[in-house]
Amino acid sequence: MKSAPGVRAGMTGVGLRSVHYPYLLGRPRTAVDWFEAISENYMDSEGRPLEILLKIREDYPVALHGVSLSVGGVEGPRPEYFRRLRQLADRVDPFVVSDHLCFTGAHASNVHDLLPLPYTEEAIATVARNVAVAQDALGRRLALENVSSYLSYRESVMTEWEFLIAVARRADCRILLDVNNAYVSAQNHGFAAEDYIDAVPAELVAQIHLGGYSDMGAFLFDTHSRAPTPPVWELYRRAIRRLPDAPTLIEWDADIPDWAGLEAQAVKAREIRREEHELKPA
């Protein structure tokens, strides 16, 4: 596997979104080090979206982030999905290929949502089996992201982070640690987000996500419609102390700001990392 040029420890990036295409096609100097592309937006296209992604790739490292693998689905992955994702990955040479630790429905009725799994041995075995198929088909390791959730299952026999770590170890895959999702789930389910962040082994973490949630009053909703909130930034500071090399990404999917607004969040993440690792006396 080729290594993407420009990949370096602790870099900060943003999600590539179509509203910023016109600006980015001017090849401006930016403060971001890399981009993350939603796999499904490009793997089924031979048109303009792919053309733009390949142009971006000329100047930046790129990670591919999927939303439809349904790695926890009992029906198993769809071969066609892997064929197309493999084709895209071979063209883009991403430094990380990731998806979510969840299921997204059934083949005959995809609900296109990140539905939580119960934290059980059967779920771990199912995910591990599907990851093996995926990694074999893709020829590279996957990273799985912890999702925000709004319910928990009575049959769960471990904490969310124990489940995440067990999956990564059993499946021999890596973790995309979404700090915002950890915070949202912690608030929704009444555990300490700090325990979650502290428990995840550094060697398993391929990447970090930061995003914004919406406070719905009765629960926190992972909307990616705003900047990370102060408690999420504090949690990120805690995470980055142990994970100085992990690439960090700002995710923003709704009410997306202009480029400067998005870029400012990446700069903020970089500054926090710098404060923790370069400005503090040893």
Added chain:
Amino acid sequence: MSSSPLERLQRRFVRSVTFAADADLIAAVTGGGRLSAAEAIGVYRDAYPARLTEALGETYEACWRVMGDEEFFAAARDFIARAPSRSYNLSDYGESFPEFLEARPQAQGAPFLGDLARLEWAFLRLFHARAQEGLEPAALAAAAGPQSILRLGAACVLLSFKHSIYGIWKRDRADDTPLESGDWEGAQRLVLYKRGTNEIFTRELSVPEYAALTALAAGRPLGAALEYSGLDEEGARGLFAFVADARLVAEVVPEGHGSR
């Protein structure tokens, strides 16, 4: 064969999101925050139609504009209740939406909606198609003879509509002048194509031009296609000039190699 606990749970979850909350699932979960179990399942249940409606709105933007929010959302709600998403890609959702719109009683006042939706779906497919640089005009002219089969490139779509919808589709979003029957009356034939780049071009076709191009697309030799179309000599020359200039032809199969 009995299903496993995880299989049963996932089946119940999908049913709860797409149909109605399953009592066994409600009993199996605890709501997050201050949500009850049913309310927590409702978070996922509410997100489902919102997400699919958004996908329909992105694909069928002109239909949405013509129908207005209330009518479009009502149509989307009814369609989503009938048509589950079978693709992993949300952008694939809604292929049968044109026929659904056409069959709705509310479509009587806007009989062109099905055609407009078909154009939007075709545009989306072409948007994602690989740009193809067909043969240069000189190369095409040198290679093509009456017995040649002209294979059209993949980035070329021929469309025939009962209603005149191209003008409605192209209409300025800010233009809220009510449509009148004169805006959509009359059949229309279009070719949508890319030529070397990802820009999409459109040309309206006459009845014989459309007949000639569909005959070519079906693999009929050039001479036979033109004869079938009924184009006169001048019309045939004009169509050939357009086909050459637009670089629609990916390959010319020489005489004697055309039968399949």
